[in-house]
Amino acid sequence: DLVKSHLMYAVREEIKELIERNSQLEQENNLLKNLASPEQLAQFQAQVQSGG
Structure with missing residues (x-):
């Protein structure tokens, strides 16, 4: 249970x-x-649409 609470804290x-x-x-x-x-x-939008 201690491990679970520690993991939950770390995730938060x-x-x-x-x-x-x-x-x-x-x-x-x-x-x-x-x-x-x-x-x-x-120009940026064209690059994004062409995949990079």
Whole structure:
């Protein structure tokens, strides 16, 4: 039972870190989208659709 509670704690901590990291990446993504020109966005979307 001690092992189970330790694992649950570790998983919760990892989830918390991932949520924070995801939030940071979303903010960075929004900033980059705002700074990019329409041509850059179109070029990026074309690259994503073609698989890289």
